[in-house]
Amino acid sequence: MVRTDVAELLERSGAGDRRALARLLTVVEDGDDASRRALLALLPRGPVRTVGMTGAPGVGKSTLTAALVGALRAQGRRVAVLAVDPSSPLTGGALLGDRIRMQGHHADEGVYVRSMASRGQLGGLSAAVPLAVLVLGASGFDDVLVETVGVGQSEVDVAALADVTVLVLAPGLGDGVQAAKAGVLEVADVLVVNRADRSGVEALEAELAGMLELGRLTGAVDGDVPVLRTVAVNGEGVPALAAAIETSMAARRGSSEAGEGSGSRVHQRARRLVLALVEGEVRRLLSAPDAPGAQLLARAVADVAEGELDAVHAAQAVVLGLADLVRNSVPSD
Amino acid sequence: MVRTDVAELLERSGAGDRRALARLLTVVEDGDDASRRALLALLPRGPVRTVGMTGAPGVGKSTLTAALVGALRAQGRRVAVLAVDPSSPLTGGALLGDRIRMQGHHADEGVYVRSMASRGQLGGLSAAVPLAVLVLGASGFDDVLVETVGVGQSEVDVAALADVTVLVLAPGLGDGVQAAKAGVLEVADVLVVNRADRSGVEALEAELAGMLELGRLTGAVDGDVPVLRTVAVNGEGVPALAAAIETSMAARRGSSEAGEGSGSRVHQRARRLVLALVEGEVRRLLSAPDAPGAQLLARAVADVAEGELDAVHAAQAVVLGLADLVRNSVPSD
Numbered sequence: 001m002v003r004t005d006v007a008e009l010l011e012r013s014g015a016g017d018r019r020a021l022a023r024l025l026t027v028v029e030d031g032d033d034a035s036r037r038a039l040l041a042l043l044p045r046g047p048v049r050t051v052g053m054t055g056a057p058g059v060g061k062s063t064l065t066a067a068l069v070g071a072l073r074a075q076g077r078r079v080a081v082l083a084v085d086p087s088s089p090l091t092g093g094a095l096l097g098d099r100i101r102m103q104g105h106h107a108d109e110g111v112y113v114r115s116m117a118s119r120g121q122l123g124g125l126s127a128a129v130p131l132a133v134l135v136l137g138a139s140g141f142d143d144v145l146v147e148t149v150g151v152g153q154s155e156v157d158v159a160a161l162a163d164v165t166v167l168v169l170a171p172g173l174g175d176g177v178q179a180a181k182a183g184v185l186e187v188a189d190v191l192v193v194n195r196a197d198r199s200g201v202e203a204l205e206a207e208l209a210g211m212l213e214l215g216r217l218t219g220a221v222d223g224d225v226p227v228l229r230t231v232a233v234n235g236e237g238v239p240a241l242a243a244a245i246e247t248s249m250a251a252r253r254g255s256s257e258a259g260e261g262s263g264s265r266v267h268q269r270a271r272r273l274v275l276a277l278v279e280g281e282v283r284r285l286l287s288a289p290d291a292p293g294a295q296l297l298a299r300a301v302a303d304v305a306e307g308e309l310d311a312v313h314a315a316q317a318v319v320l321g322l323a324d325l326v327r328n329s330v331p332s333d
Numbered sequence: 334m335v336r337t338d339v340a341e342l343l344e345r346s347g348a349g350d351r352r353a354l355a356r357l358l359t360v361v362e363d364g365d366d367a368s369r370r371a372l373l374a375l376l377p378r379g380p381v382r383t384v385g386m387t388g389a390p391g392v393g394k395s396t397l398t399a400a401l402v403g404a405l406r407a408q409g410r411r412v413a414v415l416a417v418d419p420s421s422p423l424t425g426g427a428l429l430g431d432r433i434r435m436q437g438h439h440a441d442e443g444v445y446v447r448s449m450a451s452r453g454q455l456g457g458l459s460a461a462v463p464l465a466v467l468v469l470g471a472s473g474f475d476d477v478l479v480e481t482v483g484v485g486q487s488e489v490d491v492a493a494l495a496d497v498t499v500l501v502l503a504p505g506l507g508d509g510v511q512a513a514k515a516g517v518l519e520v521a522d523v524l525v526v527n528r529a530d531r532s533g534v535e536a537l538e539a540e541l542a543g544m545l546e547l548g549r550l551t552g553a554v555d556g557d558v559p560v561l562r563t564v565a566v567n568g569e570g571v572p573a574l575a576a577a578i579e580t581s582m583a584a585r586r587g588s589s590e591a592g593e594g595s596g597s598r599v600h601q602r603a604r605r606l607v608l609a610l611v612e613g614e615v616r617r618l619l620s621a622p623d624a625p626g627a628q629l630l631a632r633a634v635a636d637v638a639e640g641e642l643d644a645v646h647a648a649q650a651v652v653l654g655l656a657d658l659v660r661n662s663v664p665s666d
Contacts, residue, residue, distance in 0.1 A: 045646045047637075130645045161644070253640060270637035270644065274630065275619065277648035278655075282615050286608065297607065304380075304603035307586060311494070311603065312463045313378045315610035319659060322611075326656035 006038045013139040016109065021139050025114055028131045032290050037329065040131070048137030051245055052162030053147040056178060059170040060194045064232035064241075065147050069111055071235075071242040072143055078110040080141040082132055084117075084148045084158070112141065127280035130161055130273070159187035160273040164248045166190045166241070169208070171200030176207045185211055186220045187269075189248045192241060196229035222265060223251070285322060292329065296321040339371045346472040349442065354472050358447055361464045365623050370662065373464070381470030384578055385495030386480040389511060392503040393527045397565035397574075398480050402444055404568075404575040405476055411443040413474040415465055417450075417481045417491070445474065460613035463494055463606070492520035493606040497581045499523045499574070502541070504533030509540045518544055519553045520602075522581045525574060529562035555598060556584070618655060625662065629654040 006027065012020035027035050053068075055061045065081060072079045116128060133144045148158050159165040167188035169175050179185045191212075193204055208227055215221030226244050230237035255266055286293040300318045303309035309317075339360065345353035360368050386401075388394045398414060405412045449461060466477045481491050492498040500521035502508050512518045524545075526537055541560055548554030559577050563570035588599055619626040633651045636642035642650075 040645065040649060043646075045642055047640050047643045130643070134643055134645055264638070267634060267638045270647075271630070271634045273644045274633050274637060274648050274651060275616070277644055278619065278651050279612055279615060281648060281652050282612060283608070286611065297604070300607050301600060301604045304607060305597070305600045307380050309378055310380045310463070310467055311606045311610055312373065312467055313376075314603075315607050315614060316373060318607060318611050319614050323656040323659035326652060327660060 006035055007042055010039070010042055010135075010138060013135070016140065018112065021112065021135070022114070024135050024139075025116075025132055028135060029116060029128045033285075033288065033292055036131075039135070043134045043138050046137075047163070048133050048144055049142060049249065050133055050144045050146060050162045050164075052158040052165035053145055053168065054158060054165060054184060054188070055168030055192075056173060056175040058173060059168045059175060060232050061147060061168045064168055064192065064194050064230060064238070065145055067230075067232045067235050067238045068145065068241060071238045073108065073110055075242070077142040078140055079143050079145065080112040080136040080139075081114070081145045081147060082129060082136070083113065083115040084129055084146060112136070112139075127277065127284065129158075130277065133161070157273075157276070159184075160269045160276070163252055164189045164245050166192055166245065168192045168194050169204060170195045171198050171204045176204055176211065180211050186215060188225065189252075190241070190244050191225060191227045192230050192237075193227065194230050194232050196237065197231045201229065282322070285325070286318070292325050293318070293322050296325070339368055340375055343372070343375055343468075343471060346468070349473065351445065354445065354468070355447075357468050357472075358449075358465055361468060362449060362461045366618075366621065366625055369464075372468070376467045376471050379470075380496070381466050381477055382475060382582065383466055383477045383479060383495045383497075385491040385498035386478055386501065387491060387498060387517060387521070388501030389506060389508040391506060392501045392508060393565045394480060394501045397501055397525065397527050397563060397571070398478055400563075400565045400568050400571045401478065401574060404571045406441065406443055408575070410475040411473055412476050412478065413445040413469040413472075414447070414478045414480060415462060415469070416446065416448040417462055417479060445469070445472075460610060460617065462491075463610060466494070490609070492517075493602045493609070496585055497522045497578050499525055499578065501525045501527050502537060503528040504531050504537045509537055509544065513544050519548060521558065522556075522585075523574070523577050524558060524560045525563050525570075526560065527563045527565050529570065530564045534562065615655070618658070619651070625658050626651070626655050629658070 006024070009020045009024050009027075013024055024039070027039055031039070051068075053061055053065050062083075069079050069081065114132070116132060129146060133146070136144050146158050146162060165188050167179060167184060167190070169179065169191065171193065176185075179188075185191075185208075191208055193201055193208075205227060212221055212225055212227075226248075228237055228241055228244055230241055232238070252266060255264060285291055286297045288294070291297075296318055300309070300314040304311050304314045339357070342353045342357050342360075346357055357372070360372055364372070384401075386394055386398050395416075402412050402414065447465070449465060462479060466479070469477050479491050479495060498521050500512060500517055500523070502512065502524065504526065509518075512521075518524075518541075524541055526534055526541075538560060545554055545558055545560075559581075561570055561574055561577055563574055565571070585599060588597060618624055619630045621627070624630075629651055633642070633647040637644050637647045
């Protein structure tokens with residue numbers, strides 16, 4: 001795909017053409033190096049409001065995401081949902097799509113849902129996700145909700161990407177302890193106890209309060225982390241969740257503008273994300289099927305395998321060669 | 334440390350000066366970027382014979398390593414041992430040093446022992462280890478034994494570095510199953526049942542035979558993997574181990590010279606090692622305390638944290654800036 005094609009798709013997508021958007025997201029996931037590079041050069045440089053929705057399977061996360069879409073639409077905002085599924089490239093998004101259709105968003109031009117596999121792993125999160133968020137922002141969406149399945153590395157990674165991360169829990173699943181163990185509690189900005197009409201809500205809230213208190217003592221948790229109740233299936237508590245996300249988003253902006261130091265949580269997240277993206281890009285430049293550095297790597301590997309060169313000098317040669325490739329591929333405009 | 338200093342240290346170390354060698358290995362572990370780069374430029378480009386010694390704690394691995402040093406010395410070979418300890422930078426090497434002293438190698442100019450922490454993680458293996466191996470080779474050692482503690486990622490990584498990997502087990506510890514689970518069995522070229530004078534040897538051998546058979550069926554294990562018995566404390570079976578290592582080393586050379594394709598085990602190992610070293614180098618260039626790219630990364634992170642730039646474009650800027658840094662730091666000679 002040549003550069004003009006990507007430019008045309010981006011223009012059509014910005015004007016509301018959903019087929020053009022879908023094709024752009026396919027370029028993001030599977031496109032060749034030149035198309036990806038062209039796309040990156042054309043995309044506006046700037047953050048897109050991103051909310052991470054995380055939580056263990058079975059807590060009603062997809063239903064809550066669909067309800068949150070409704071609350072944001074009621075405010076006139078255009079909302080895109082990226083469902084990142086580490087196991088299946090289809091199921092998560094398909095289920096979520098069903099939920100959203102059930103809630104009556106299916107004919108709504110202001111809502112877009114897409115599932116992405118988390119192949120091309122960047123820790124637990126596909127390197128394509130941050131780029132997809134930019135494409136959605138350039139296509140007129142005000143908010144992007146990134147939903148991940150499971151509790152673990154992908155949750156910690158999505159928190160580095162998102163402005164605000166919502167951790168969804170439910171009574172009686174023991175997922176609070178699981179989340180704390182996986183380090184997800186530490187990266188959550190808002191905690192939600194969904195299915196709050198069931199028994200065990202108070203016990204879960206008490207457990208969460210204890211874990212947050214401990215986290216504050218050890219410095220793992222900082223700032224106010226609100227704990228909200230929702231019943232996603234009937235929409236209870238969802239407007240309050242939307243408000244809490246907005247408050248957390250504003251607090252984040254405030255701490256950025258106050259120029260909080262490099263030790264701040266926002267800085268740590270940004271550092272983690274940028275480093276991961278740099279490493280993901282280096283790996284892609286060397287390892288993707290059509291990677292510009294594939295030959296470079298193959299030659300170095302052959303030299304090492306055949307005993308002609310040690311791996312340290314071979315790696316050095318790859319780093320130097322890659323630097324040349326990167327410099328020579330910079331467009332002149 | 335300026336370049337001439339590194340050159341002088343390397344010359345002295347090559348002439349047998351052990352203090353110069355120790356200082357070079359400190360440059361490898363903790364040196365500034367310029368010294369490391371100077372060292373890399375001066376080191377001969379070519380592989381050094383490397384044997385990985387892996388196995389769970391308690392199998393008698395250090396004693397066996399010391400005994401193997403004796404067997405190699407008896408052949409007139411000069412032998413260095415790198416003890417890589419993921420937990421403590423001192424204990425492993427200190428213990429091993431004791432063992433080797435006990436075996437009478439302490440006054441032997443042909444033996445050198447050094448412990449290295451596995452900080453600056455490259456998977457489980459410090460990125461400094463492959464560079465240290467080159468320094469030892471340039472200092473006149475014929476063989477470098479790299480001993481790792483524990484069963485897991487560091488074992489799989491050391492196998493990518495080593496020409497031949499020896500997995501040491503002992504009866505009655507259940508470590509065969511552990512090794513198989515961790516994927517270590519698949520990367521071992523030689524299996525050793527140490528403490529073969531104890532009960533349970535036949536059971537362990539039968540278990541290993543079954544696992545190897547299964548591994549061959551699934552394609553995870555290829556080629557002949559000999560299973561040897563040793564009693565390290567009295568040296569039983571150690572000459573046979575040295576011979577098996579030599580046979581495996583020759584087979585490896587044979588398969589390299591036969592030009593076996595990119596799917597071969599040797600190629601896979603080389604690819605894994607080179608990619609890991611490239612990624613480790615990129616991380617070091619950005620993250621080490623005196624890293625040349627530290628400012629570049631800090632600026633990008635600040636832009637993202639302050640909401641001025643999205644992370645994808647920030648990472649792209651880091652990749653471009655790093656390419657410039659790498660190109661500009663290439664010495665003209």
